[in-house]
Amino acid sequence: MTGLRMRLTGRGTGNLADLLIRTATAADDAALWAMLEPVFRAGETYAIDQGISRRAALDWWRGGTHAAFVAQEDGEALGSYYICANQQGGGAHVCNCGFVTAGAAQGRGVARALLAHALDEARRRGFHAMQFNCVVATNTRAIGLWQAHGFEIVGRLPGAFRHPTEGLVDAFVMYQVL
């Protein structure tokens, strides 16, 4: 199990005390689904079927080629991310990650802590870059966080995302050499 206990300070960290980020296991499935379900059902930020089943969502998030991590405080899961190779073969040195924060933990710096962990984990695994393939343009909070931590918008996909209330919106490809 990879664990990193971090004390967060500075702007945006709210009142987070010690945050433990560790590998996710089957024992986390209920907590993971509690975080993922509202995000996937909303359909605003992930290019995932809004009606995806619990099992399919968890199999995707922490199964197959994905490794998933959980951020917890006092035993409570506040967020999670997965990491995987974004392509195979000649593209396998670029990784992809997905992030989720528990609704009740928004604004406390969890996403920032997860991103920092993910960037370290990506380097530890020997990846040369991290890529986000379909960042919905309306997801300005995430985009701002990622830009503040070294990501650049390297591509714009016109109308590539059908937002449930905004209609067709652009999506960005974001990229950071590690």
Added chain:
Amino acid sequence: MTGLRMRLTGRGTGNLADLLIRTATAADDAALWAMLEPVFRAGETYAIDQGISRRAALDWWRGGTHAAFVAQEDGEALGSYYICANQQGGGAHVCNCGFVTAGAAQGRGVARALLAHALDEARRRGFHAMQFNCVVATNTRAIGLWQAHGFEIVGRLPGAFRHPTEGLVDAFVMYQVL
């Protein structure tokens, strides 16, 4: 079975006579693998494991969410492409395609005919756009063909592809609204 018999004329069509483009079936596996194996083994254009097995390659090319087509002339397969949704959920209206041309048929306009068929097929299936996610920058022949047929380079991924002889090269994201 979707079939389109086309007579190709003009620059780059070589001596192609009638070309039939139709749905690929299991009966095409030997011909498909004969085209795909050298391309995947070379590792220069697809982000696919160079050592991929015949079964895994065929399962990917014409299985799962992919629909595959074969271009044939006098019963001989000269090329193939697949089409699939590039993302799920809010991204499911953008498709992705992959193309291969038999080595002996290079330069005869097969790729151009496949692309024209694919664009029609994508519209027929209701897709709003076509996206290529990882176009290796050294694959200038394909890039030129796609640009000549409406695709734009909408993103550049620095060093995102490890070319077997050129080392780390950029990859492009290419996109066309249909």
